[in-house]
Amino acid sequence: MFLSNDVQENTEMLERHIVQPADAEHPTILSTEDLHVYYGKKEAISEGDLRFASNQITALIGPSGSGKSTFLRSLNRMNDRIATVTGRIMYRGVDINQPSIDVYEMRRRVGMVFQRPNPFAKSIYDNIAFALRLRGTTDKHELDEIVETSLKQAALWNQVKDDLNKSALALSGGQAQRLCIARAIAVKPDILLLDEPASALDPVSTSQLEDTLLELKQNYSIIIVTHNMQQAGRISEYTAFFNQGRVLEYDTTSHIFTNPQVQITSDYVSGNFG
Amino acid sequence: MMKSTQQLEQQLKRHSKAAKLEIWGKVVSFSALILIVAVVVGIIGFVASKGLATFFTNHVSLWDFLSGKSWNPGVTDANGKPEVGALPMIMGSFLITVLSAIVATPFAIGTAVFMNEISPNKGAKILQPVTELLVGIPSVVYGFIGLSVVVPATRAIFGGSGFGILSGTCVLFVMILPTVTSMSVDALRAVPRYYREASLALGATQWQTIYKVVLRAATPGLMTAVVFGMARAFGEALAVQMVIGNAALMPGSLVDPSSTLTSVLTTGIGNTVMGSLQNNALWSLALVLLLMSLVFNLIVRLIGRKGRLQ
Numbered sequence: 001m002f003l004s005n006d007v008q009e010n011t012e013m014l015e016r017h018i019v020q021p022a023d024a025e026h027p028t029i030l031s032t033e034d035l036h037v038y039y040g041k042k043e044a045i046s047e048g049d050l051r052f053a054s055n056q057i058t059a060l061i062g063p064s065g066s067g068k069s070t071f072l073r074s075l076n077r078m079n080d081r082i083a084t085v086t087g088r089i090m091y092r093g094v095d096i097n098q099p100s101i102d103v104y105e106m107r108r109r110v111g112m113v114f115q116r117p118n119p120f121a122k123s124i125y126d127n128i129a130f131a132l133r134l135r136g137t138t139d140k141h142e143l144d145e146i147v148e149t150s151l152k153q154a155a156l157w158n159q160v161k162d163d164l165n166k167s168a169l170a171l172s173g174g175q176a177q178r179l180c181i182a183r184a185i186a187v188k189p190d191i192l193l194l195d196e197p198a199s200a201l202d203p204v205s206t207s208q209l210e211d212t213l214l215e216l217k218q219n220y221s222i223i224i225v226t227h228n229m230q231q232a233g234r235i236s237e238y239t240a241f242f243n244q245g246r247v248l249e250y251d252t253t254s255h256i257f258t259n260p261q262v263q264i265t266s267d268y269v270s271g272n273f274g
Numbered sequence: 275m276m277k278s279t280q281q282l283e284q285q286l287k288r289h290s291k292a293a294k295l296e297i298w299g300k301v302v303s304f305s306a307l308i309l310i311v312a313v314v315v316g317i318i319g320f321v322a323s324k325g326l327a328t329f330f331t332n333h334v335s336l337w338d339f340l341s342g343k344s345w346n347p348g349v350t351d352a353n354g355k356p357e358v359g360a361l362p363m364i365m366g367s368f369l370i371t372v373l374s375a376i377v378a379t380p381f382a383i384g385t386a387v388f389m390n391e392i393s394p395n396k397g398a399k400i401l402q403p404v405t406e407l408l409v410g411i412p413s414v415v416y417g418f419i420g421l422s423v424v425v426p427a428t429r430a431i432f433g434g435s436g437f438g439i440l441s442g443t444c445v446l447f448v449m450i451l452p453t454v455t456s457m458s459v460d461a462l463r464a465v466p467r468y469y470r471e472a473s474l475a476l477g478a479t480q481w482q483t484i485y486k487v488v489l490r491a492a493t494p495g496l497m498t499a500v501v502f503g504m505a506r507a508f509g510e511a512l513a514v515q516m517v518i519g520n521a522a523l524m525p526g527s528l529v530d531p532s533s534t535l536t537s538v539l540t541t542g543i544g545n546t547v548m549g550s551l552q553n554n555a556l557w558s559l560a561l562v563l564l565l566m567s568l569v570f571n572l573i574v575r576l577i578g579r580k581g582r583l584q
Contacts, residue, residue, distance in 0.1 A: 078475060104477045112475035118468040121491055131476035134486070180472070187477060 017261035019251040021053040021238055029054035029221045030075065030110075030191055035087035035097075037070050037079065037245075044070045044083065045245045052191075052238075057213060057222045059232035059253065062242030063268065068225045071242065072193050075223065076110040077103045091191075108135075111189035115196040117176035119168035119183070124151075124160050127168045127179060131187045146186055153219075154182035155212045174205025178212060185220065192216065194224040198231065210235050229269055233257050241265045318564065325561030328554040334358050339558060345522035345538070347552040358555045360535075362524045364562065367534040369525065370439050370514065371507040374446035378454050379500050381447075383489075386458035391484050397459075408452040417516030420445035425517055432529045437519030440528040445517055446507045454503035461495025462488060497577050505570035509563065511536035535559045 021028070030052040037045035045067045052058050060068040074085045077096070080103065089097040096106050108131070119127050128147045129137075137143060147164070151157040156178040160171070168179055177197055184192060194213075198206040206228075213222060213235055226232050232239050232253060239256040241249040241264075249256060249265040260266040267273045328334050334356060342359020350356050385405075389397030424444045429436030465488050473483040489496070519531025520541055539559055546553040 076475065078471065104479050106477075107475060108477040114468060114471060114475070116468055118466075118472040120469065120472065120487060130473075130486070131478065134476070134478050134482055183472075183476065 013263040013266070014261045015248075016246075017249045017251065017265075018049070018247065019255070020051040021056070021252075023053055023056075026053040026056050028052065029092060030223075031090045032071075032075070033088040033090065035071070035074065035085065035089065037067070037074055038084040038086075039082070043245060045074070047246050048087075050240055050247060050250060052221060052223055054221045055217055055219075056237040057217055057224060057235050058238040058240065059236035060223065060225045060240050060242060061227075061229060061232050061268070063273070064227075065244075066242040067245040068240075068242040069195055072195055072223060072225050073112075075191075075193055076107050076112055077101075078112065108187045109189050110191045110193065111184035111187065112193040112195070113177070113180050113184050113197050115199055117171075117173055117180055117200065119171065119176050119179050121167065121169055123165045124168045124171070124179060125164040128183050128186045130183065135187070150182040150186040151179075153185055153212075153216060154178045155208065155215070156182055172205070174201050174208060177201060177205070177209060181209075181212065181216075185216070190221060192220045192222045194222065196225050196227060199227060206231070229257075229271075241268065243268075321557060321560050321564050324554060324557035326558075328358065328551065328558040332356065332551045332554055334551075334555075339555075340364070343524050347546075347555040356551055356555075358551075358558075360555075360559060360562065362522050363533055363535045363538050363559060366439065366518070366525055366532045367508055367536070367563075367566075369528075370442045370446060370518075370534055371504050373439070373443040373528075374450055374507045375454075375500055375504045377443065377447045378451045378503055382451055382454035382499065382503070383458050383496060385451075385455045386462055387484055387489075389455075390459050390462040391480070391488065405452045405455050408448070409456075413449065413510060413513040414516075416445050416449050417513035420513060420517040428529060434529045435519060435531055436529070437517060437531045438527075438529040439518065439525055439532055441517040442514045442534070443528075445513050446510060449510060449513060450503035450506050453506055454499045457499035457502055458492075458496055461492040461499060464495060465491045494577050494580060498574050501570055501573050501577065505567055505574075508566055508570065509536065511540045515540050535563050539563075 028051045032048055032050050035045060035048040036043060037048075048067075048071050050058075060072060062068045070079065070083065073079045074083070074097075075089060077085075079085055085097055087097065088095045091106070091110065095101075096110075120130065122130070125147055128150050129143050132143060132146060137146075148157060148161075151160065156175060159175060160166075160179075168176065171179060177200070181192075181197075198209050201209060210231065213224070216222065224232075224236065236253045239251065239253040240247050241256065241260075241262070243264055249260060249262045251261075256265065257269055260269060264273075328339065329336055338355065339358055339360055341361055342357065343361050344351075344357045344359050345362060346357040348356075385401060389401050420441060424441045425436040427436075428434075428438070428441045428444075432440070469487050469491055470483055473487040474480070478486065514534055515537035518533060518537055520533050520537055521531040522533050522538060523530070525532035539556055542552075542556050546556060
């Protein structure tokens, strides 16, 4: 799939190659500066300086244990009680990695969808209304409307519109994951973080999920961790390659896949390791 | 070719040492099972035969037994019927069980939430050993503390003798607390981590997550914990007997001396002659206790089944 000839033409490979997105149309919405993550004394992430473009999909790829999930979870402070995160995470000019930040308010703007579909044992409707009700939205009409638009954006509305009061646990894996996306976008976040959202899904559900993400890009900035390199190639504009806690290469997705500058990246994307 | 097939067949059909061990293991575990079942059936059968004798041999009506308010099996009343009304004891047992469960539940769930959600480190280091220690204290020690601390305190605050259901509740609450707590911890631990993450990622605070997601998901387990605590409270004899006053009267108030099924059993069983009405009446109380613990077990199973269906 990838042109290995291209790779061999690069006579001299770099150790690291970072090209931050510089696209006037899609200004930076989130960036990390000097980010380090420690589990106890063990450093899980070092040198993770990345800028993320708004309304684009950025893929984080890399072998297992490379720190890409840890990095992603640090972005909306999901690692708060698990790991120590130092450095700055700039969201629209504000460092959200400081103690004075209200993480609950911040997570409303930086939503997250997990690897395993994790709907609550409530009805489909209540799953989506959960976060809205927590924030004090009680108006039935308003809730109805948001539930409908969220499900439509997640491409689930047509399948569940008659079953909104049924348990969300009865949904199939792909539907459950789209419900989780609908639940995350119900609070209208700016950024959507996805941690291997398709790894538990079958190919058909995966492809539907990818279509949904491409639609969502118009309204949300998306950062997605994926093990599936074809997936990164299909949907993302930018790709960061993680290895052993460091970002070794960051560039547009087409560059990463057709003309990687770092030997390990080249090996990884051509399937020689990882 | 044929020969090697035969050889192979022989090898495969031969009873190896492993196969013999397998049979031996099955025999051992099956006989253990038979023994346990026999013991349980034997106990139920014995208690039932003795307990039912009151009704069949001594011709006490079941209704008089369950609704009668005076308990004095050696004496016959004006109508010539023996006084074997068990209602005061049944009431006493239920009151003390329900009250101690009501008092213990919030403490137990609160402790479990702290141990599992808020501070798992301190929970594991301090509260876990403390809870386990509380389980290990013999009930006579609880009863003795109740007798020398709780009863005088009740007497000082509410007057009367200090013996009664209130003192019993205070002692039982502490006794069932560790059981309910550790089972609640198990129930909370069984809530998958991704539930909490989903809630937190949606911007819920930790308290909102505990209250709206974790406790809701753990409800069947928490109910099981409380029912187990109630079963323990219902069956506890010694400590209760030491602080309840042992008057087989309908409890007029929480600080009047009264009695439970177990306390009457422990005080009375040594003073009666086998086969007499007095003795049979006590066995009837034991039968009620046994049936109640079966009911508690049934409730636990029903909750468990309902929890799985969700």
